[in-house]
Amino acid sequence: MTNLQFDDKGLIPVIVQHAITREVLTLAYMNEESYKKTVETKETWFFSRSRQELWHKGATSGNKQQVVSIRTDCDSDALVVEVLPNGPACHTGEETCFHNNLEKFDDTVGYNVITSLISIIEERQKTMPEGAYTTYLFNEGVDKICKKVGEESAEVIIASKNNDAEELKWEAADLMYHLLVLLQNQNVSFYELLQVLQKRHETKTHN
Structure with a gap:
């Protein structure tokens, strides 16, 4: 974690991805504490910018996410966390937070x-x-x-x-x-x- 580049608010953006389907589930943020808890528990913990507190994904809904791997980009200022979800990632009940299509440029069918x-x-x-x-x-x-x-x-x-x-x-x-x-x-x-x-x-x- 010493190599990670947190921003001036102590946060780093996290892309959460399904480890099997490769579907992007959500975009969240971690601080050092939530990162450490994620590593220790092998479940996703984030930092809520709106509530200004740690957030254990699924603690209330039961839709926890088992962490499979954590990767960083070339600048070490963003993370990809691969997970096996135990339910929908979105609070709306959708499998992914990215369920609203804005544009579609071909007929390719995805997973x-x-x-x-x-x-x-x-x-x-x-x-x-x-x-x-x-x-x-x-x-x-x-x-x-x-x-x-x-x-x-x-x-x-x-x-x-x-x-x-x-x-x-x-x-x-x-x-x-x-x-x-x-x-x-x-x-x-x-x-x-x-x-x-x-x-x-x-x-x-x-x-």
């Missing part, structure tokens, strides 16, 4: 479409709105969900064997959706799945 779908599936399981297909699947239970995963897997295979790229995209999307529902039904986080893939990748890379 956030998956995070949005995961949030919808989680919400469906909690509220079980009548008439929703996801509600139907949860009501039918694991046997029905597994059957749909099997059916969509078969459709992916058929589209691939037919060399039908357009059909493959649609069937793969159906498979992904039903797999996410199955994971939710089994209380397995999609991010845990990604962690498994990451560990396998790291193992193969170092061997």
Whole structure:
């Protein structure tokens, strides 16, 4: 920490980023004390400029953030803190504070479409709105969900064997959706799945 460059108010800007999805969650500030607490507890602590006090993210809401890594820029006057969040980062309930689009210059689809779908599936399981297909699947239970995963897997295979790229995209999307529902039904986080893939990748890379 001795190399960090705090400003004249004793603060340093912090970009909080999801360690797996790479989504930027929020921009906050730390002073020396909140930085030390973050390192000690491995959870994010910030300094609230409006309240002029330390702020433990999630202490009230329960949406704490497990710190995976802390990086600084080339001038040591800004930080990137990679976290695994235990809920939305924004006080509005949105996954990220940066959820208001001002401009979009192309049709590139980012990873956030998956995070949005995961949030919808989680919400469906909690509220079980009548008439929703996801509600139907949860009501039918694991046997029905597994059957749909099997059916969509078969459709992916058929589209691939037919060399039908357009059909493959649609069937793969159906498979992904039903797999996410199955994971939710089994209380397995999609991010845990990604962690498994990451560990396998790291193992193969170092061997």
